[in-house]
Amino acid sequence: MAEDWIGHCPDTLRLAARPVEMVKGRYIFHFGDEADAVYRVLDGEVCLTRFSPEGGEIVLYRAREGDFFAEASLFGTHYHCDAICTRPGRCLSLPVKVLRHCLSSNPDFAMEWIAILSGNLRRQRAAQERLGLKSLRMRVIHYLVDHGKQGRVELDQPIIRWAVELGASHEALYRTLAEMEREGVLQRQGQILTLMQRQSNSPV
Secondary structure (H helix, E strand, O other): OHHHHHHHOOHHHHHHOEEEEEOOOOEEEOOOOEOOEEEEEEEEEEEEEEEOOOOOEEEEEEEOOOOEEOHHHHOOOEOOOEEEEEEEEEEEEEEHHHHHHHHHHOHHHHHHHHHHHHHHHHHHHHHHHHHOOOOHHHHHHHHHHHHOEOOEEEOOOOHHHHHHHOOOOHHHHHHHHHHHHHOOOEEEEOOEEEEOOOOOOOOO
16 A cells, blocks of 8 residues: 555654545645655545647646655756646645655665666656657557557546547547547447557557
């Protein structure tokens, strides 16, 4: 459980950590705010977003149970994105100065921190690779292969939010899913999507 993690942290960090109730639609911080804390999601979901020059929303990362976000604030002065709650829950606010001290003085804690961040980094790299694919169909396939078990994924978010994560409009995503269903590539039952056949050029 993500909540158990704080109980094994150094005492100074455990005592300094502050719980934050996350209400859907609430901003944890805004682009340009002073970076004074790193956060860990206990339950719920937070999306880190920025906007393109054309005004379109770009999802940089989705932090879920057990995930840290705003780790870059350890070495910066201001947040470089918005953090908005997309599913209600709770997170922990970890003061930057206290966290930095614990990492530099406690090797065991530092190694655990590195292990957790390594998992976060893998997911972020996969998301960046996915957005780099030109075809929305290939982004869908990449997501199902990356997140699913044998190509089967139960979505934990509305299609409209998933479309933003895939860098597309929800109308385009609906059309793509419908085409894939007609062609027998995809089976959809509510929020459960199953990739019915592997394609030779599918991303891994």
